[in-house]
Amino acid sequence: MGEFYDDKAQVQDAAFAERVAASLRAPERAHPSFEKRLMEKVLIEGRVLYKTAAASPNNSWWRTEWIIRISPRGGVAIAAGIAALIAVSSVLGSRISARSQQPSVTVAPARDTVQLVRFVFVDSGASTVALVGDFNEWTRGATQLKRSGAPGVWTVSVPLTPGRHEYAFIVNGSRWVADPLAVKSSDDFGTESSVIRIASAGKSET
Amino acid sequence: MKPTRAVEANCDARDNWASHSLVTGTSDAELIAAVLAGDIEAFSGLVRRYQDTCTRFAVRMLGSRVDADDALQSAFMRAFRGLRSCKDPNRFGGWLYQIVINECRTYATRQRRRELRFPPATEAIERAVAPGSEAEADKDVGGHIERALSMLPTEQREAFLLKHVEELSYDEMAEMTGVSVPALKMRVKRACDGLRDLLEGVYNG
Numbered sequence: 001m002g003e004f005y006d007d008k009a010q011v012q013d014a015a016f017a018e019r020v021a022a023s024l025r026a027p028e029r030a031h032p033s034f035e036k037r038l039m040e041k042v043l044i045e046g047r048v049l050y051k052t053a054a055a056s057p058n059n060s061w062w063r064t065e066w067i068i069r070i071s072p073r074g075g076v077a078i079a080a081g082i083a084a085l086i087a088v089s090s091v092l093g094s095r096i097s098a099r100s101q102q103p104s105v106t107v108a109p110a111r112d113t114v115q116l117v118r119f120v121f122v123d124s125g126a127s128t129v130a131l132v133g134d135f136n137e138w139t140r141g142a143t144q145l146k147r148s149g150a151p152g153v154w155t156v157s158v159p160l161t162p163g164r165h166e167y168a169f170i171v172n173g174s175r176w177v178a179d180p181l182a183v184k185s186s187d188d189f190g191t192e193s194s195v196i197r198i199a200s201a202g203k204s205e206t
Numbered sequence: 207m208k209p210t211r212a213v214e215a216n217c218d219a220r221d222n223w224a225s226h227s228l229v230t231g232t233s234d235a236e237l238i239a240a241v242l243a244g245d246i247e248a249f250s251g252l253v254r255r256y257q258d259t260c261t262r263f264a265v266r267m268l269g270s271r272v273d274a275d276d277a278l279q280s281a282f283m284r285a286f287r288g289l290r291s292c293k294d295p296n297r298f299g300g301w302l303y304q305i306v307i308n309e310c311r312t313y314a315t316r317q318r319r320r321e322l323r324f325p326p327a328t329e330a331i332e333r334a335v336a337p338g339s340e341a342e343a344d345k346d347v348g349g350h351i352e353r354a355l356s357m358l359p360t361e362q363r364e365a366f367l368l369k370h371v372e373e374l375s376y377d378e379m380a381e382m383t384g385v386s387v388p389a390l391k392m393r394v395k396r397a398c399d400g401l402r403d404l405l406e407g408v409y410n411g
């Protein structure tokens with residue numbers, strides 16, 4: 001390259017390039033919402049990547065297996081949300097039906113401090129279901145549930161740190177639904193939310 | 207661990223990048239340490255510090271603010287996820303720039319695929335930069351240049367922007383792109399040749 005692109009040619013190109021580049025060097029501003037949109041994602045992922053990593057140096061939460069915890073609710077015609085601990089790589093559909101017949105709470109022995117919690121919501125009339133809670137700063141739309149194989153069943157998995165977490169579901173973009181099977185909590189305005197507790201020893205309770 | 211934000215920025219990733227670091231706060235290394243220690247929000251300091259500079263490159267590279275925004279969201283997330291692999295936190299800017307360059311390449315490829323599916327008005331663009339065209343008469347030189355730039359092959363556009371707009375040295379370019387210095391020089395030369403042809407009417411040769 002060097003022998004074909006001599007200094008003189010480089011100088012000529014540099015002079016031309018300078019004229020062209022001058023206007024291209026004008027500053028550009030990121031969109032005003034750029035940081036906000038980015039940080040919403042960062043805060044959600046960061047809890048797993050860094051905040052929890054500090055508490056669990058071996059970073060092996062994803063290898064930990066958890067037994068599903070689901071409470072049955074026969075005859076519930078309206079929406080029902082169920083928080084469940086499940087195996088990270090499990091297939092949900094079959095486990096729902098299997099575990100739903102068992103009202104007992106089963107907790108797997110813990111080997112780490114972060115638990116992947118699968119939230120299950122059942123409502124055949126829902127077109128969208130979102131999960132809001134202290135773990136996602138109560139950000140509407142930050143954690144969307146997806147349809148599972150079973151009709152009307154919506155699920156999402158969220159890594160939660162040990163401690164008490166409040167949450168609720170938002171159905172069809174506007175209807176606030178607290179988990180009917182979980183402990184309730186009300187804010188100053190009487191809005192009910194649900195409570196799930198993640199114990200560092202692997203025990204959970206709602 | 208909350209970062210102290212009262213100290214003037216001391217971003218020494220690269221000098222000309224540091225010149226864009228008008229955000230007051232801690233150094234890049236301190237912000238990164240804070241994130242790794244669990245202060246996730248400290249990452250916003252890095253976002254504020256670099257978002258505009260990265261936006262300029264991405265917009266010029268992709269010719270679309272929408273695509274640039276998407277590419278940068280993706281690039282910053284990749285940087286966030288891989289923060290532990292930033293071996294020299296004091297050179298975070300350069301490390302981030304590598305990611306941005308790669309992400310823009312990916313998006314440029316997507317643009318090409320999209321254009322195959324939905325052909326753009328290429329003839330209109332060519333008319334816009336052609337000598338004697340009506341569009342030329344509006345003396346929108348900046349617009350001409352951006353359109354001409356968009357018509358260069360991706361690798362030439364990237365090399366030209368890094369050399370003459372971001373004003374990197376060839377060694378820095380080689381480090382960031384993984385392309386050899388001679389190859390980069392060739393790309394810049396071809397870019398200049400291409401731009402000279404496309405802008406002949408604008409600059410009267």
